[in-house]
Amino acid sequence: MEAQRAAAARAQRAAEAERAAEAEWRAAQEAQAPAQQVRRPQQAPPPQSARVAATGPTGLPGQHPDQHAGRQPEPGRPDDPWYDDGTRGYDDGTRGYDDGTRGYDDGTRGYDAHEDARYATEDRLAPEPAGPVRGRTDEAPEEWPPTGGRGLIAEADPHDQDPFAVLVDDTTRPSRTDRRAAAAWDFEEHEREPNRRRRGAWGCLIALIVLGALVAAAAFFLQGPITSLMERFQPPEDYSGAGTGEVVFMINEGDGGETIAGNLEEQDIVASSEAFIDEVTSRSEQPIFYPGAYRMANQMSAEDALDALLDPENKLENTFVIQEGLWARDALANAAAATGIPIEELEAAASDPQALGLPAEATSVEGFLFPATYTFGPDVTADEVVQTLVDRSFQSLDQAGVAPEDRWETVIVASLIEREAGSEADAYKVSRVIRNRLDANQFPTQLLQFDSTVHYGTGDDTLVTTTDAERADASNPYNTYVHPGLPPGPIGNPGDVAIDAAQHPADGPWLYFVTVNLETGETVFSATFEEHEAAVQQFLRYLDENG
Numbered sequence: 001m002e003a004q005r006a007a008a009a010r011a012q013r014a015a016e017a018e019r020a021a022e023a024e025w026r027a028a029q030e031a032q033a034p035a036q037q038v039r040r041p042q043q044a045p046p047p048q049s050a051r052v053a054a055t056g057p058t059g060l061p062g063q064h065p066d067q068h069a070g071r072q073p074e075p076g077r078p079d080d081p082w083y084d085d086g087t088r089g090y091d092d093g094t095r096g097y098d099d100g101t102r103g104y105d106d107g108t109r110g111y112d113a114h115e116d117a118r119y120a121t122e123d124r125l126a127p128e129p130a131g132p133v134r135g136r137t138d139e140a141p142e143e144w145p146p147t148g149g150r151g152l153i154a155e156a157d158p159h160d161q162d163p164f165a166v167l168v169d170d171t172t173r174p175s176r177t178d179r180r181a182a183a184a185w186d187f188e189e190h191e192r193e194p195n196r197r198r199r200g201a202w203g204c205l206i207a208l209i210v211l212g213a214l215v216a217a218a219a220f221f222l223q224g225p226i227t228s229l230m231e232r233f234q235p236p237e238d239y240s241g242a243g244t245g246e247v248v249f250m251i252n253e254g255d256g257g258e259t260i261a262g263n264l265e266e267q268d269i270v271a272s273s274e275a276f277i278d279e280v281t282s283r284s285e286q287p288i289f290y291p292g293a294y295r296m297a298n299q300m301s302a303e304d305a306l307d308a309l310l311d312p313e314n315k316l317e318n319t320f321v322i323q324e325g326l327w328a329r330d331a332l333a334n335a336a337a338a339t340g341i342p343i344e345e346l347e348a349a350a351s352d353p354q355a356l357g358l359p360a361e362a363t364s365v366e367g368f369l370f371p372a373t374y375t376f377g378p379d380v381t382a383d384e385v386v387q388t389l390v391d392r393s394f395q396s397l398d399q400a401g402v403a404p405e406d407r408w409e410t411v412i413v414a415s416l417i418e419r420e421a422g423s424e425a426d427a428y429k430v431s432r433v434i435r436n437r438l439d440a441n442q443f444p445t446q447l448l449q450f451d452s453t454v455h456y457g458t459g460d461d462t463l464v465t466t467t468d469a470e471r472a473d474a475s476n477p478y479n480t481y482v483h484p485g486l487p488p489g490p491i492g493n494p495g496d497v498a499i500d501a502a503q504h505p506a507d508g509p510w511l512y513f514v515t516v517n518l519e520t521g522e523t524v525f526s527a528t529f530e531e532h533e534a535a536v537q538q539f540l541r542y543l544d545e546n547g
Contacts, residue, residue: 236274243297291337293319345382367490414494422521431505448480
């Protein structure tokens with residue numbers, strides 16, 4: 001008995017789903033078809049066993065064992081859910097009803113109202129079906145059509161038409177499977193449009209993100225070229241006015257306009273070499289520059305600087321300047337240009353270092369021609385000029401507290417610092433790097449690896465970097481990439497700051513350094529090779545961006 005009641009409960013759920021689907025179909029028929037369509041003939045209501053209303057805890061829907069057992073409702077009673085009083089378009093309230101079981105399938109494929117009736121009969125809860133039934137070849141028959149719904153079929157929006165709306169004849173009515181498929185298709189059509197809108201919104205967002213990434217990448221990679229292009233159309237940096245203070249500027253023998261412009265910028269006499277060159281090329285007559293020392297000022301406009309160099313009153317007779325780090329050959333050239341003494345006589349006077357009081361290790365006067373401004377009388381000789389420069393170097397070493405026996409090494413280290421340091425503060429850090437690298441416990445190879453020493457050995461003072469071949473050339477005694485320790489001699493003439501830094505290095509673990517900006521002299525000091533490699537890449541980017 002319990003099994004039969006469970007089966008009856010399943011039958012109840014299936015009947016309710018069937019009734020809801022039928023109500024939807026009839027609603028669609030009435031809303032969509034033209035008013036002129038043929039009406040369905042009124043038919044008698046089906047027996048209670050075939051179509052029953054809701055509910056009861058046990059038995060079939062609409063029947064309760066303690067009230068209706070063995071009793072069949074009379075057709076036509078008002079409380080009969082299938083009652084039709086002949087009113088046109090009667091609706092029992094379940095029109096369009098959806099209990100969530102649309103397309104419901106409880107696994108009892110092929111189940112129909114005939115089964116309801118059979119189980120109800122066996123359970124003595126309902127009589128045998130009496131109305132006409134419609135069956136399938138492979139299943140129990142299903143009663144058709146339900147009664148009680150009569151009305152006109154109205155014209156509806158073609159977009160909402162039931163695909164089976166034209167089937168007004170009961171003989172062509174679709175099967176339950178077809179109706180469920182059509183309902184599912186209609187549901188998907190309503191759901192598809194919001195999905196399209198969501199996909200469209202996400203597509204727009206992704207497109208905007210990709211476009212933004214492309215714009216950012218283009219701005220990053222084109223930043224350098226765009227900056228260079230803008231700089232071409234902007235006037236070069238320039239000061240205004242005649243400047244302040246007093247400075248001596250040297251024009252060496254053979255210096256051209258670009259060399260003079262670069263030296264003026266380096267001494268901060270003009271704001272930029274480009275501004276001075278533009279001023280030179282703008283003159284109707286090409287200016288002529290004469291070697292010698294000139295009295296000038298700091299931060300002059302390019303126009304005033306050029307006028308000062310062309311004014312004979314500003315030329316200082318027998319006066320010249322030796323700049324910090326200048327090689328001995330260039331220092332002697334400055335002296336020759338200012339005094340009128342042939343360069344050959346000055347070189348001969350400097351050919352015997354020991355006669356001039358230099359340490360026994362010295363093979364030239366390199367490192368001992370002190371950077372300063374010198375003025376001589378008209379009758380000065382080559383020997384007097386060279387000895388004066390050397391004596392001035394000894395004076396500075398003595399004032400710094402360097403003992404005579406320490407002069408040689410101190411001058412070598414100071415010359416390295418002078419050529420490598422970009423500022424006074426960096427000078428003391430460079431001194432520490434030199435000391436750390438010469439310590440075998442901190443740097444086992446003891447290779448300084450300075451490009452400045454390679455340049456001195458090759459005799460080329462116009463470059464900043466070195467090539468792989470130059471760094472691998474062991475025939476160059478000044479190549480500190482292959483020869484450990486200090487180079488065999490000084491590589492320039494150091495000033496007071498470099499001499500002091502050689503004696504008092506800063507405290508720090510640095511083993512590497514590289515100048516990453518040649519204009520500002522910015523230098524990065526590193527304790528590890530990885531940090532140094534990152535700084536080298538920064539310097540290479542600077543070279544790429546600045547030619």
